[in-house]
């Protein structure tokens with residue numbers, strides 16, 4: 617049994633840091649282990665252009681703990697108004713390395729998102745041309761589609777057509793949650809990658825709903841049935857380089873989760889690599905953690921791999937009941953429970 621694992625320092629290819637006062641908390645949790653992170657742009661208002669991305673980057677950098685060299689990788693939020701000029705300017709000036717598609721209404725702060733893909737065809741054309749990846753929240757939003765079927769419906773109704781129409785566009789299918797998504801990615805070309813969260817490897821919808829509703833397990837795309845959890849685990853066990861670490865750590869203040877209409881999002885950044893280590897350990901593939909966490913992401917984005925290392929040790933500790941979140945508190949995933957791995 618491996619009790620100690622040294623890996624090249626990982627990055628997080630999908631995280632929500634939010635903005636304002638809470639950055640002090642969210643940035644220090646992310647910067648604790650990760651060298652770089654893809655910063656999701658779903659602020660209110662969203663990060664719509666290169667200048668807004670640059671401003672947000674500066675606020676994140678200013679919130680880093682003293683001495684931290686954590687590098688935020690900025691992302692534009694696509695709206696119906698995103699022009700090819702906005703894309704080209706932000707990319708060429710190094711203000712953003714990717715752009716994110718939120719179907720309008722799909723998730724937290726997606727109200728300014730895209731209402732029909734045709735609106736962003738010119739922007740996607742420009743992205744394909746310059747080599748800027750499209751990051752996708754892959755769920756349809758029609759109220760008549762069951763919430764557990766929204767990811768599969770997105771693949772069938774939109775994603776297949778999208779990758780056919782833009783044969784050179786790089787697409788990251790973010791936070792995949794179904795066997796259908798894992799299959800799609802495996803069968804697609806090398807320009808299609810996917811992030812997988814720790815919570816979708818560790819949990820299924822029973823953890824959310826059986827024996828009482830647990831709002832801190834509520835995220836989007838929603839946890840699915842066990843066979844889908846298993847398919848995501850199989851994807852990481854396969855060792856395919858198309859899958860990489862993206863925590864989707866998405867904090868909401870306690871009062872916004874524990875209420876009659878609670879927000880979607882799980883806070884995992886405070887123990888992200890530890891939770892992934894648990895998942896890989898329970899699958900018997902700790903040896904595959906390094907590529908998933910530290911190689912596949914930078915290779916996909918065409919960035920250098922990190923060179924320093926971290927060491928994980930099998931050692932139990934108790935997760936905090938709550939963590940500071942600006943003027944509020946956030947209840948982290950696993951609050952008050954045991955986590956089996958620790959970073960030395």
Ligand SMILES: NC(=O)N[C@@H](CC(=O)O)C(=O)O
Pocket residue numbers: 632658723724725753834835836837864866867880881882
């Ligand atoms: N994952 C979530 O449940 N929530 C995210 C948005 C997202 O990534 O879809 C958030 O910003 O809160």
Ligand SMILES: [Zn+2]
Pocket residue numbers: 723753790791836837
């Ligand atoms: Zn999302």
Ligand SMILES: [Zn+2]
Pocket residue numbers: 630631632656791864866
């Ligand atoms: Zn997210």
